[in-house]
Amino acid sequence: MDLSSSSLHYETAPEEMLIYDEDTNFTLADESFVSVDEHFTGEYINAEFHERSTILVDGGENFGVSSVAFDTHEELLWMGNQGGHVTSYYGPDLQKYTSFQVHMTDEIRCLHPIDGGILALSPNSLRYQMRRGLPIYTYSSVNMEEMQCLIPMKHSPDSFLLSGHNPRIIELNLSEGREVQMIDVGEGGCAIMRQQTRYLCCGEPTGRVELRDPLTLKVEHSLETHSASLSDFDVHGNLLVTCGFSNRQGALSCDPLLLVFDLRMLRALTPINLLLDPLLLRFMPSYSSRLAVASPTGQLQFVETVVSEPDMSLYQVNWPSAGCVVSSLDVCSSSQAVVVGGSGGSLHLMSSTHSPLYNAFSRPTEFADPIENYEPISLDDTMAVLASIPLPLTDGPLLSDWPKQFVARGYRRTPPIDPEILRTMKMQGTVGYAPNPNTRRRNQVSETYIKRQEGRGGTPNATGGDDQQGFVAIPKRYRKPELKYNKTGGPLGEGENDVENCSKTGLSGLEATLPNSYCNAMLQVLYFTENLRNVMLAHQCPAEFCVCCELGFLFHMLGSGVPCHSGNLLRALRSAKEASALRLILSDTSAQDANLLLLIQSWNRFILHQMHSELLEAKRKEIKMPTFVYRDTDFPSIELQNQRKKKAKAEVSEEIIEDNTKGETDVSRLFGSKQTHVFTCLKCNNKSSKDATLLVHNLVYPHTKGQISSLSLGENNEISFCQILQSSVGGSQITPAWCEPCYKFQPTLQERRVKTLPQILSINCGNNNEADKKFWKDQMDAIVLKVVQGSGDVKTTGNTRQCRYGLSCTRVGCRFKHPQQMTETGISVPSHLYQSHSWVPLSLVASLSENGQMTVKPKPANSEILKGDIIYDIYAVVCYVNDEKKNIVAIINVSSVNDTPLWYIFNDYSITPVGGSEAVWFSMDWKVPCVLYWRQSTSLICNNEMGITEYQSLVGPPPPISPEVLLNVPKCATIIPLSPSEIPKQGDLVAIDAEFVTLNQEESELRSDGKLATVKPSHMSVARISCVRGQGPLEGTAFIDDYISTQEQVFDYLTKFSGIKPGDLDATCSSKNLTTLKSTYLKLRYLIDNGVIFVGHGLNNDFRVINVVVPPNQIIDTVQLFYLPHQRMVSLRFLAWHFIGIKIQSETHDSIEDARAALRLYKKYLELESQGILHSSLEEMYSIGKSLHWKVPGVDTD
Structure with a gap:
């Protein structure tokens, strides 16, 4: 057979496979390495597996194969030879993947693929190598002598056990590269190790198999197998199968059978007779009881451990030369392929299918990037694109360069700096720095934005809309204050000045660093509700998380005139189930998307009802004691730890008293409006009624023609605020309701008849949709337009200068012309008229008729107050500021009743004095009203209800805390x-x-x-x-x-x-x-x-x-x-x-x-x-x- 051609081919199947090219450094020592069919002409016996590929490994002419292993992560087959060389082959065609030298002289005893690479064990060292061939590290020590095998530990994936013809087993931590411990196994050593769920099986050369604990590595049981020597064994499930040699007449003889042991019962089962002399064996993982057994001469037999008669499935490996013996055997995890390595340097892959897969779910193997080949270009081809072949960068001139006289360097225009950056910038020497306004995305420059502006005329939009690069004309006193903090939570930078200004006013601001601090504005409103403040300061109860007690503690701190925070109150609110049910407790992520306009109105309703319920509970369960005393045993969360529950019950006596006032509390007397709700069925005229006390009223705006027609319209279709308040508190409406006589839902007329009016009138404004906001805007425009039309000295359009900010102007008191304030007659409305003429009056007069009808009208100037009229003065307004950071502010009259008004804007810790007209001025674009608080200033009540002046005399100073x-x-x-x-x-x-x-x-x-x-x-x-x-x-x-x-x-x-x-x-x-x-x-x-x-x-x-x-x-x-x-x-x-x-x-x-x-x-x-x-x-x-x-x-x- 001629092997001098460019490549060596031999057939194992209908296709041919390339083994070595002509540039290979190896040469064949023996020309007898030929194709399979030239040496083996016989039929396979019950052949299930067929020889798929056979190759001569790297260095196979000089060294035999010493170890083989299928990769459990990729479609790779690893081979190590007696010369210390490792080669990997890809796929069933055994395409060479990587090849590298591990040791110069020692053979490769064991190969173990892991997730990060391949472990190659030689007699005195361990090499950790990447699959691509790069070495990670080599480990060797004086304790490593004649190493034979390695196996990972189940409880620690980074730890491996190394053993061999050595009296010690070494536990090596692969990630740390150190020996953790050494276990003495005796002079014979441990040549083979296998893992089982309960045991670590260690095979000694003398023929004994020791069963060790996987955690402690202590010997628990021993199995005597072959009398002379142990050749190989494997474990699967509860079965342990061995093959080896016996002493017969003073000589070693191969046992022609396999010994089987049950690890559950720790006893031997019936041996398995074979048709060959077994040398190596492996369980097939996909089968529970099937074995692949190899003899020294290259015979393979597949047997079943549960079948009494041996299977006659035999196969003879086709050795390339005479005298070759089997040196290694392995089965892939899918059981579709078996590999046999021989001492002659050949590798034989047998498979049950034509395209076997080594693993069920292998990850893709990383290959080297292919070298891109370019099509040659002819010098005569005038249409060829020379740029299709990239050229290396050069510093010299190119043939295609234009002459310098025809080239001018063009620079990109610098984009204009955001006005917000210029406004907040601070200088340190020649360097200025400012906080990021977050108007642009990271690492992005909006070049197209500049070009778009140039296309519009080269100047920014003068209307001040969104194109004005983040400019928002909101006064600083309304914007969310930014306070930098040190490690202890103290203010830094600009915040120090705001805190000092807060202290100069003698009023206390509230910090907003804690979660759910959006309620700071409402807390300030409650504090300046004088009678409520006195009630909270006087309240004491044993409840651990009492909102009223925490409000009293907070009000006590606010009276000191220094900034503070509401941490303990917010802690009590987080423990209130009602607050969580109403979604008033925000997390850090939900706070960014929260609708603060609705949230603060829900919080207003919740806090009033919470105070009322807690005061009512304390009133129903009054403790008979001279003075209130807090004991640790009064709290359920501490009773379990202190074990003093019985003693506490003996010391504290409780008495449930009768509620003579039908559930009234100080909160209901201040905020409660007693009403009778009358329900009339429009089908059967059945009437029913019930009494109720409302603490908060919601404004209801008319949007349909029927709702608007029921109200009296003024000039320019104006609807006064008093009419809206009157219809919202004591009006009527038709809604579907259950009618008992009709026994179904029927259109029902619901009438609210007011019996008493509260001392403090709490109003939720709504404004959570565009229809409500538009209605509010229309009424403000109608009020101002009436003033303009009634005044003869208003200048015309040609005599007034145009406002520089145009439609986006939000400056209070702006006296320039604005496009939205142009009437049909061409009259310009100055902005200061919106501030001086508000739709919401500062004072109003309310009265009740005998039939429960409520009448509300603005407070007349210089007129006497009739008997039964109640004058309400607005003293607190909570607004939502619609800017980028979203904010809630409160504008409060901090003076007492009938004193000179002193208005301040409470914006967290920032407190700024303002005029009273600004409290009821709203732009509806960025300043939206949320909550209005009114209080009685003068009361001539015809019924026996108590007025606010009389009520103040009943609330004394808060009691001192008992020693x-x-x-x-x-x-x-x-x-x-x-x-x-x-x-x-x-x-x-x-x-x-x-x-x-x-x-x-x-x-x-x-x-x-x-x-x-x-x-x-x-x-x-x-x-x-x-x-x-x-x-x-x-x-x-x-x-x-x-x-x-x-x-x-x-x-x-x-x-x-x-x-x-x-x-x-x-x-x-x-x-x-x-x-x-x-x-x-x-x-x-x-x-x-x-x-x-x-x-x-x-x-x-x-x-x-x-x-x-x-x-x-x-x-x-x-x-x-x-x-x-x-x-x-x-x-x-x-x-x-x-x-x-x-x-x-x-x-x-x-x-x-x-x-x-x-x-x-x-x-x-x-x-x-x-x-x-x-x-x-x-x-x-x-x-x-x-x-x-x-x-x-x-x-x-x-």
Whole structure:
């Protein structure tokens, strides 16, 4: 046979396969390597498998095949030979994929494909190689001697077991590249390892198979198989099958049978007789009981373990030369292919189908990119495109370059800078930086936008619409204030000025960093509802999450005149099921898409009904006690932990009293409008009625001709606001309703007959659709047009200048001409008329007739008030500001009844004085009314209802907090409760410290100047509060050490800084002194109200998170005491080490330890100050701190 041609071919099927090209470095040592049919002419016996491909492997002329393995992830077959070379072949045609040298001399003992590559084991090393041929690393150690096999561990995918003719099994962590442990297996070693669900099966050369625990690797059972030596074994399910040699007359003899063991019963089953001498065997994975068995001479037999008679399916491998023996065997995971490697360097692939698949779901194999060939171009072809063949870049001139005199460089025009950027820009030297207005997408420049403007004439649209690059003419006092925060939540940058302005007004603003802070505007309205404020301040009840109590605490802070936040109130609202059902609790993602205009009106209705229901519940269950006392056992979330439920019931007696006022509360007396609803069926004239008390009224606007015709129209089809309010509160309408006599739904006339009018009239304006907004706009235009037509000195169109902002002008009091204000007669309406002539009156008069009909009209000027008339003055307006960031503001008259009006815009922490006319001026484009609050100014009521003046006299000052909150404290190991003689008095010292957990993650942004700014600080929740005596015989002893129970999900316990661990705040499993935030809050409020002076470190941040306001003269902060101007703030740990020689916070933080350290530091401060060496001591401290990098020796690590 001639092998000198360009390629070697032989047939195993009707097709031919290319084995080696002429550029191959290998040569055939023996020309007897020929096609199959030249050596084997006999028939296969019951042939199910046929020899699909046969090749001579790389280096096959010198080295035999030592190991083969099918890839379990891709359609690859791996081969390792006795010369340390590894080659992979793709598909059933055995197309060479990769080939690389692993070891220079040692053979490849085992191949194991994994997800990231291939593991090749040689006697003394392990190579981890990528499938593409790149080595990842090679591992070798002194413990690796005569390695034979490797197998992954099931419980740890990164760990592999390596064994061989070595007394130890090595556990190797592949990702870390280190030996985890070594297991002693005896002198014989372990030559074969197989995995089973219950055992790790280890085969010894002496013929014994040890069953080890997969986790501990300890021997649990041993199986004696062959008397002389173990050749091979495999495991599948509960069966273990072996083949090997026996001693017969002093010589080794191959056992012509397979031994079968049941691993469940740990006993031998009936052996399987074979027609050949078995050397290697493998279970076929797709079959539960089928085996492929190979003999040394190359015979293959497929047998069943459950069939008594052996299967006669035999096959003889066609060796390329005489004397070849089988050296390796493997079966693919799909059982469609079997590969046999021989000592002569040949590889034989047998398959049951013509196109076998190695795996059921193989991933695509990555091949090298094909080299692109270009069609040659003839020099004579004048139509050829030379650019079809890319050329390398060159720095020299090209033949196609135009002469310089015909070329002019054109530069792209710089787009104009957004006016919002110019407005907010700050300069640092020659560099300006501004916050991103988010009007463009990231990494995109709108070049087409500039071209479009040029096509329109080269100038931006003068109307100020959307084409004006983000310009929105909304006054700053209405825009969402942007406040940058430091790590402790304090204001930075422009926010400091707004907070200072807030303090100058003597009014308290509310911060909006917490979730659901959209209700800040309504909270300000409720606070300036004087009678409601007094009711909330006087309310005290034992409920853990009481909205009325939290409103009282918040109103107490708002009375201090400093900015604060409503964190504890929002916490109580999150616990209210009604608020969640009404979807008033927003997440961070839903807050961006929330309809604030409807949301704030729903919140107004909810808060009034919530206050009414809680006051009614407290009224029905009054506790007979001299003064109200908070006990930890009063709260259900703490009862389980303290196990004091029976004792609490014995100490507190409750009495259910009769409701003599039919469910009335202070809230219903203030806001409630008693009505009788009469229902008349239009078919049978059946009448029914029911009484109701409404706390909130919704404005209903007429849109149909029938609704409009029922109202009296004024000039220019004007419908007054008083008519809309009158029909909304006490009107009638026809709606389908159930009629009992008719026994079906019938058109029903529903009439609302008003019996009493409220002291405070709460109105929801609606305006949630374009029809309502258009109606409101039409009425405003009609009011102003009537004023213009009735005035003779209004200038015509030709005498008024055009407004520069055109249709988008929203400036209050603009006196220039606007296109939307042109009438049919050509009269221009100045904008200031919209402010001075509002559709909503500042005052109105309401009266009731005997039949329950309500009449509303504007308050007449210079006229007497009739008996029975009720004058309402508007004192609060909540508006929705429709800008990019969406905002809710409140315009409130903060003065008392009948005093000179003082109007302010409350925009979170920003408070700005305005005129009263601006409160009832609305643009409806960006300033939309949501909620209106009216209050009675003068009341001459003919019935026996109480007027607002008389009601004020009944509401006294809020009761003080009882000292019992400090005395009735359960004993625990960390505190000694106060005795009555130890109750702190004004001027007494109390050291305090608090620990916190976070409920969400902090949001920061990198500014253009390279500094990191905190946009939204993390939402922190108090977890532990500790108070320590500051004087007396028990000075330094804690009397409060409360862990605050929380039902909210904690994002980070900050254990390293707080000492709080998961489970410490859970009432079901905590071992700490767990209590409620409300109980601890009252203890602190008592200390604050009694004038106690608090000593601590970083108290401003502590009190801010606790959500309590402490006067500055009652705070002694060691951060400020030990501080030099223009220097850094020093930590409590460093101060305690430097000045008093103690090391705190070595492992974790403890609030009692920190409070004691702060108290001792304050005493040290007084000592240094009295000696006159304070300043020099601080300078020395800063010098030492800088040299130590502010790290405490022995505590902080580098």
